[in-house]
Amino acid sequence: MIEFFQHPFAGITTWSWKYGLGSDTFQIYSYYTIGDIFAYLTLLFPASKIIFAYQVMIILRMYFAGLSFAYFAKHLRLQNSTIIVGAMIYIFNAYLLYANVAQPFFTTAFIIFPLVILGIERILQGKSAFYLTFVFSWMFINNFYFAFILGLGGIIYLILRVLFNYRKRLDYWVTFKKLSFASLTSLLISAGLLLPEILAVQSSTRAGSLFANGLKTYPIYYYLALPSQLINGGNRDFYFWSALGFSSIAFFGVCFILLKYKRYPLLASTFILSFIMLLFPQFGALFNGMMSPSNRWTLMLCLPLSLAVSELLEKLPTLSDRTMKYLAYLTFAYITVVGINYYFQNSEKLFIPIIFLLVFLGMLFWIRYGKSIHPYRLANGLIIANIVLNAIYFETPYNGGFANEMLPNGAYEKLLKNRYGGLDDDIAPSNTFRVSTISNNFFLAKDFKMYNTLNEKLHGLSSYYSLQNQYLGDFSRNMQNIQYETNVPLREFDDRAILLNFLGVKHLFAQLNQPNDNKIPYGYHLSQSTRLIHDVNQKASKNQQMRRYTTNYAFPLMYWQNxxxxxxxxxxxxxxxxxxxxxxxxxxxxxxxxxxxxxxxxxxTVEVPFKLISDRGNIVDPSNLQNSDKNETYRIVLNLEELKRTKQLPKNSELHVEINDIKYTPFSFKKQIQFEEKNQADDLTKGLLASNDRLAYYKYFRYHVLKGSPDMSYNITVNSKLGAETIAQPRQSKTSFFKIVNNGTMNLGQFKTLPDSLKLTLSKMGTYNFKIKVYAQPFTSDYxxxxxxxxxxxxxxxxxxxxxxxxxxxxxxxxxxxxxxxxxxxxxxxxxxxxxxxxxxxxxxxxxxxxxxxxxxxxxxQIPGLKLGLTLSVIGIILLIFSWMLQFKKRISI
Structure with a gap:
């Protein structure tokens, strides 16, 4: 972007070779960045201050979110003091705490949504459609994903508002024309960005995902946790992105609105409808573009919840004794429900919300019956204290806070400089080849991964972006890449030599004494290494060294075949x-x-005959494998004698285990617990007195409830002496990372002589049905x-x-x-x-x-849809100007 402003007549970069194998630059940035006006403000800062600029933009976004709420609430004629309280609720919740640290762009939706509702309200009041046109245009330009969510939210508001307030006095035809004008004109104005974005999504790996990840209902743990989610501002679980977590006073705001539903039918119906929507994954999938059940739509709940608190404090001095009693009763009923759940799914992060729930209850009674001189200052002070303590639980290093996941100052620059231990210094950068690391080997720190090499001089094979090339994803899946993810379609391609050669990977980097450090693909020879750092306790397994492997078999970027x-x-x-x-x-x-x-x-290619044998000694049929003991393992015993007899025993070959048509059926909830109890009773390794039948039942009952059992996830892991590979079916709770896995090809490494056997492990009990074949791919002079x-x-x-x-x-x-x-x-x-x-x-x-x-x-x-989109944008702007001139002329004539 800086290059474009420095040299505007040089054109824009439409394709970059640095994004993995190369990608459409618009497709990479359109999902979150291109339409974000705050992102462009960072251009006002020097490159050396980009982190500071990022932090300033977070504060600026939050300020404008609060300003947007205040602007909206002012139209409801609320007092300034209660508006400030509502704004504090609006901008300080668990969702925004997460967003401002991980993805600040999410905050922009909080700025736009109140303006969308206000624009719709103006049209319902018979006012001009130009205001809504402007807001809709910003909404569509900002991001199509949030535009879809906010658009659906606006439609729901429109329906409810008309139903409760405008049903009998609305000029439907005039209203329809104004809404249609605002929608159509804003779509045209924003088409320059919106149309390429839509085409990018349709041609990405996200297209065609399973609706709601196949869920009919959520797992039990979701429903158990849902009641406490409302006030648990220190919560980071975000089950299916049901990100609530407000200051505890929000509970009283909801109760007040529901108790006074006749006075607030719109807010009351919003809360009831939202609660119903939170119960079923289909609604989450609907708001998530008909894909995974992600309840990010709950960001819109921040507006009615904050308004509910403002309305409560506004009417608090006039509330009846009966209403106050109901608030007290509901509080203790709520604490009972949350408390019972605590003993099942205990979390210390609930203590602060519950304490403040009682504190706010006392505050409400104090303001209502006492003689508080500055009641709203008291409320605001307590809310700030609640928010601060929630944030401490959310952010601080202890108890798994978000701070543990943040890089220390200067760490990223250090990583860019030393990622490969300096072994990349003598490699001239080029778009003609790529580099990679050995699978699962490159350790940065716990829970840290680095898929992208955007700021490095070398082009990495792997890349992590929201929108990835659909065809590249298809290629990866058709080649049964076990590392495939929607956002990371290639990764290291399981170190398969021919595929790495085909994709132009010239150099591989590996860390000594990390997983798969010996699983070096064929043709890659050690070309350079760093100094060996010996462990201070003389443990060879803890020695450290970076190694670079280079091949002469990398395919050119473009080549001719006949x-x-x-x-x-x-x-x-x-x-x-x-x-x-x-x-x-x-x-x-x-x-x-x-x-x-x-x-x-x-x-x-040589197919290797084998037998699958349990560690219990019996031959196993993989087409009907019942695993009732989670400790049971299996061995793939290769029949090398048969290959010798037929003179097919290969040397210097890569060994693949191909597993197809995988079907996993978990045992029922009851049966799983029975098997767990039986396995514990039969396990005498911990002593005869260690068995406790009642405790075992509760332990396994609780474990499987909190894990969402039974579910369709499983892991099939195969180990060789060179490394371990896993075919993993993720849980449906993985939202956009969910995928249906029914096959996979595992590369166990390159062997001069094939091993006698491989170890196979199943992660979960249940019935497995799959087809398994073992292939050796020899590398001869023909290759x-x-x-x-x-x-x-x-x-x-x-x-x-x-x-x-x-x-x-x-x-x-x-x-x-x-x-x-x-x-x-x-x-x-x-x-x-x-x-x-x-x-x-x-x-x-x-x-x-x-x-x-x-x-x-x-x-x-050429970016698909860009020319047509820009043409439509020009038409939209002309239409808007023409309409405004007609409106202006009409006003003058009057």
Whole structure:
């Protein structure tokens, strides 16, 4: 962005090679950043003060959120003193405590939402639609995701407001025209950003996710925790993003509104409807764009809750004795419910909210019946004290506070400088190759990961962004990458040598004595290492060293192939066999492959016979495996004698375990507890007197309730002497990180001689049904020859620009240029100055046919929908100006 303002006529960077394999810059930043006006204010600060600027923007955002609430509440003719109290509730809650530390952009929705409601209210009162048009335009430009949430919230407000207040006196046709004008015009004005954003989402890995993660109801622990969530401002669990956590006085605000529902039908119905919506995951999924059940819509509850507190304090001096008694009764009933749950799901963070609940109850009675000189100052002081103590629980290092997850000052700069121990200093930066680390090996600190290499000179394979290329995700899943995540589609690709070569990974970095430090892929040799740091206690397992491995088999970024493969040819092949074909031909659709030579597939992958044997000594059938003992493990015993007999025993091969058609059925809740009790009773390792049947039942009952059992999650882990790999089915509570996992290919490492057996472990009890096969992929001279041929046919003289890449190549026959550049509809291809059709090759990458001869290739990237969006924005602005001029002329004539 700074580069654009410094050189505005140089154009914008539409494609960057630093985002993993490369990505649309708009797609990367559109989800949270591009439309955020506060992000641009950081440009006023020097680069050296960017962290300070970030902190200033947090304070500024919160100030404007409070200002927005105050502006809205002023229209309700509330007193300034009660508005200030409400504003404190509005801007200091668990949701914003989290947002301002982790994702300050969320705060902008708190600024916009009161303005949206006020704009709708103005139209219902017969006023102009221009105000709502401005607010809607800001809402859409700011971010389409929150625009969707706030838009639905606005619709609900409109329906309820009309139902309770305007039903009989509203001019429906005029109101409809004004709302339609505001909606249509704002959509047009914002189309320059909104349309590319929508297209980016539709072409991302987020598209097509399972509605509500397949949940019909939430797990029991969610319902148990829900009552306390209202006032637990130190809470960070945020089950399914049901982020409430207000000052304890919010409880009395809700009770007051519900007790006076006839006076406040809109607020009362809002609370009742919100409570119902919190009970069912379908509502969370609806507000989350028909995807995972994320209750981020609860951010809108901050407005009515804060207003409820303001209304309570406004009417407090006139409340009846009966109302005050009800408030007291409801308080002790609420404490009873929360207290009972505490003994089941205890959390010390509830003590402060409960104490302040009683303090606020006393305050209400003191203000109502006493002679408090400055009642609202008292209320505000207590609210601030409550907020501060909530924040202490939320943020401080002890008890797992958020401060534990924050980097010390200067830590990130230190990481950028020393991430690879200086082993990257002698590597010249280039867009033609990538680097990576060994899977699960690179330890930064507990719970810290670094997927992105945006600020490094080298381009990392992995990347973590909200919107990732859909085709790249499809490629990763089709190759059964066990590390695939929606936001991180590749990661380290499980250290599979051919895939790393194909993706252009030239250097790998590994830390000594960290997981998988010996699982070095084929062809990567130790090229440099740091000084070995010996453990002070002389424990070799604690020695430290950084190592760099380099290969000569990395594929070029763009290269020519003369053989193609169609989906029909490979439909019966294993994933390992398909992986091997990446060095022999190019996968294309049958239609796109017309006129090109087909590859004569020759399989050199070896299927290894095996038996699955329990550590109890019996042979196990994986198609119906009942695991009733969580301590039971299994061994995949390889039949190497059979391979010797048939002269197929490979040497120097990568060993893969492919597991397909996984179906896991957990035992019922009752049955799980029975098996747990039985296993404990049979376990004599802790002594005969250690067994306590009653305690065991409660312990396992509580454990499974809090874990949400039974659920569909499981882990299947396979260990070799070189490392361990896991196929993991996440819980449905993982919201946007949830995925359906029914297969996976695990790379157990490169072996000169295959091991006799592998260890297989199942994480949970239940019935497993899966198909398992073991493959050895030998690396022979044939593979080396294939790679050398690819490197020989690389596109030469690559020149990288802000919007693409160009290069030269000479071929002697018709073939295909393929690449590891992620495919997108935004790519345009020009060969010798003429536009040529592009194809999606190898499932996810840019490719095209090329006739024989000498050619200059120019790939140009245009952000999909940007031109059309900007055109619509201009039309929207013209329409708004024209409408305003007509309105102005009408006023003058009157």
């Amino acid at each position: 053989k193609v493969i169609t989906a029909k040819q490979i439909q019966s092949l294993s994933v390992t066999q398909k992986e091997r074909l990446l060095s022999q031909g190019v996968l294309m659709t049958k239609k796109d492959a017309t006129g090109l030579k087909r590859l004569d597939i020759k399989n050199d 080396q020859r294939d790679v050398k041929q690819i490197q020989k046919h690389a596109v030469k003289n690559l020149s990288f620009k802000q919007n693409g890449v160009s290069g030269d190549i000479t071929t002697d026959q018709l073939g295909v240029i393929t690449s590891s550049i992620p495919y997108s509809k935004g790519w345009k291809l020009y060969v010798d100055g003429k536009k040529v059709p592009l194809y999606r090759t190898n499932q996810a990458f840019v490719g095209f046919k090329l006739a024989s001869g000498k050619h200059h290739i120019n790939l140009v990237y």
